[in-house]
Amino acid sequence: MEQFDVLRALNDADRWIERVIAQREHLPELDELATLEGELRSLLVALQDAQNAAAPVRAAYLAAQETAKKHLTRVSDLERALATSTGSARELSAMQHELEQVRERVAAAEDEELNRLLELEPLDDSVAAIKARAQPGVARRVELQVAAAQLRATLDEEIAALRESRAELAHSLEPQWRQRYDAAMARVGISGAATVDAGRCDGCRIALSPLDYDRFRHLAPGVAMDCPECGRLLLP
Numbered sequence: 001m002e003q004f005d006v007l008r009a010l011n012d013a014d015r016w017i018e019r020v021i022a023q024r025e026h027l028p029e030l031d032e033l034a035t036l037e038g039e040l041r042s043l044l045v046a047l048q049d050a051q052n053a054a055a056p057v058r059a060a061y062l063a064a065q066e067t068a069k070k071h072l073t074r075v076s077d078l079e080r081a082l083a084t085s086t087g088s089a090r091e092l093s094a095m096q097h098e099l100e101q102v103r104e105r106v107a108a109a110e111d112e113e114l115n116r117l118l119e120l121e122p123l124d125d126s127v128a129a130i131k132a133r134a135q136p137g138v139a140r141r142v143e144l145q146v147a148a149a150q151l152r153a154t155l156d157e158e159i160a161a162l163r164e165s166r167a168e169l170a171h172s173l174e175p176q177w178r179q180r181y182d183a184a185m186a187r188v189g190i191s192g193a194a195t196v197d198a199g200r201c202d203g204c205r206i207a208l209s210p211l212d213y214d215r216f217r218h219l220a221p222g223v224a225m226d227c228p229e230c231g232r233l234l235l236p
Contacts, residue, residue: 003177004224006169007193008235010181013166014191017159024155029148033141040137047130054123061116068109074102180224184232193233204230 078099085092126190170178194203199213206229208216216225216234224233 003174003222004235006173007177007181007224007233008168008195010169010173011191011193011235013162013169014185017162017166018190020155020159022154024159027148027151029047029144029151032133033144033148036137036141036144040134040141043130043134043137047134050123050126050130054120054127057116057120057123060121061113064109064113064116068106069111071102071106071109075099075106078102102212180193180233184230186225188230189234193235194227194230195235201227201230201232201234203227203232206230 011129033073080093082092082099085095087095137190170181173181183192183194188203191203194201196202196213197210200207204227206227208228212225212228216236217223219236226232227234
């Protein structure tokens with residue numbers, strides 16, 4: 001294969017590798033995943049806010065519930081004591097008075113429990129609603145992560161195969177051409193050569209001056225010039 005043909009093939013290989021790498025880094029699945037991650041983070045903040053709002057109300061509800069249970073236990077004890085008591089009228093009167101007071105405390109605690117429950121229910125509904133909104137997104141995130149990983153693995157295999165072919169092409173270049181190509185690629189990236197399309201370098205897309213274009217058109221066979229702008233080898 002002629003050296004210029006090898007350079008063209010090497011140039012095409014490097015550009016193709018760059019396209020596949022760009023495809024790997026800009027998968028539609030990754031874009032969707034990034035958007036979804038943002039939405040899930042917002043939902044997480046909303047969930048934490050809702051849970052924080054519900055926490056003190058839940059604590060107050062549980063405290064009222066526990067207070068009511070304690071007073072109900074005391075009511076049962078007093079009622080049982082009154083039913084079986086053989087004490088004096090004064091003792092019975094004292095127990096009856098305490099029983100009435102404890103029943104009042106039970107009623108107050110149960111009212112507090114009910115009020116806190118009524119306050120808690122919409123807060124719990126908000127927590128449940130946020131979780132319900134997040135569930136499809138969480139499931140979709142797993143799907144996207146799996147799909148992106150599979151696509152990246154496939155593209156990694158393609159990149160590896162392309163680089164292997166590219167290495168064979170580079171090895172077949174004569175040292176002087178490989179040095180020039182590698183030096184240009186190190187300066188500009190992606191590839192070290194370009195063709196001239198309608199008077200423009202197809203690497204940097206800048207038009208050659210009339211003098212440079214005329215020089216390019218009249219190069220001796222086997223000679224290549226560098227693009228005056230980007231330094232790539234201009235292939236005839």
